[in-house]
Amino acid sequence: LGNIQQNVPFLAFLIPGLMMMTLINNSFQNSSSSIVASKFSGDLEDIRAAPISNLQVIGALSMGALIRGVIVSMVTLLVGEVFYYFTRNEWLGVVHPGSFLFFTVAGGLLFGLLGISIAFVAKSFDQLTAFTSFVLLPLTYLGGVFISLDHLSPFWRSIAIWNPLLYLINGLRYGVLGLTEVSLAASYSMVLISLGFAFVLASISVTKGSFQRW
Numbered sequence: 001l002g003n004i005q006q007n008v009p010f011l012a013f014l015i016p017g018l019m020m021m022t023l024i025n026n027s028f029q030n031s032s033s034s035i036v037a038s039k040f041s042g043d044l045e046d047i048r049a050a051p052i053s054n055l056q057v058i059g060a061l062s063m064g065a066l067i068r069g070v071i072v073s074m075v076t077l078l079v080g081e082v083f084y085y086f087t088r089n090e091w092l093g094v095v096h097p098g099s100f101l102f103f104t105v106a107g108g109l110l111f112g113l114l115g116i117s118i119a120f121v122a123k124s125f126d127q128l129t130a131f132t133s134f135v136l137l138p139l140t141y142l143g144g145v146f147i148s149l150d151h152l153s154p155f156w157r158s159i160a161i162w163n164p165l166l167y168l169i170n171g172l173r174y175g176v177l178g179l180t181e182v183s184l185a186a187s188y189s190m191v192l193i194s195l196g197f198a199f200v201l202a203s204i205s206v207t208k209g210s211f212q213r214w
Helices: 010-041 044-050 054-088 098-121 125-140 155-158 166-175 184-209
Strands: none
Touching: 010 044, 010 054, 010 098, 010 125, 010 166, 054 098, 054 184, 098 125, 098 166, 098 184, 125 155, 125 166, 166 184
């Protein structure tokens, strides 16, 4: 791990983290709230009766989550660019467009799939809120959105390196700044493994959930 916060303006360090935070929050909320709301309105019964596969259901929900997350993330980038220009008199560019695109898409899909998994287990919006507050939010702060990992104590740093959000945030930060606190290869590997795991969870949740009565 290395402290990149010392090498760039704080606003440049902050913008990619805020982008990823809004991306994952909106992706998760889009898929999870859609399913929980459908439980109470009875719309999931229509999905059960429709001639579509579970894979198509997962694809539709995760793509919807990705689109919402990307839109909000790009708005965050636009606002950040305006603030950066007025404070630094220059624009914040994208150094590595390929990595920028990969981690943006991967982050949206990952938390869209996670939202599907949690929503089929949750029985109310309160349970979704509890997951967001007690699981997702701490992971976000430990992912290095606002501060470099070098500022964490050794105990929390040792926990943070197992946090997938750390690799998503640093991957996107690499795409924007060309700098990262963790190995780029580790970021790609961790994100791909997390995507596969989230897809399996979503598949199990949809398969079991489609045969349950709400």
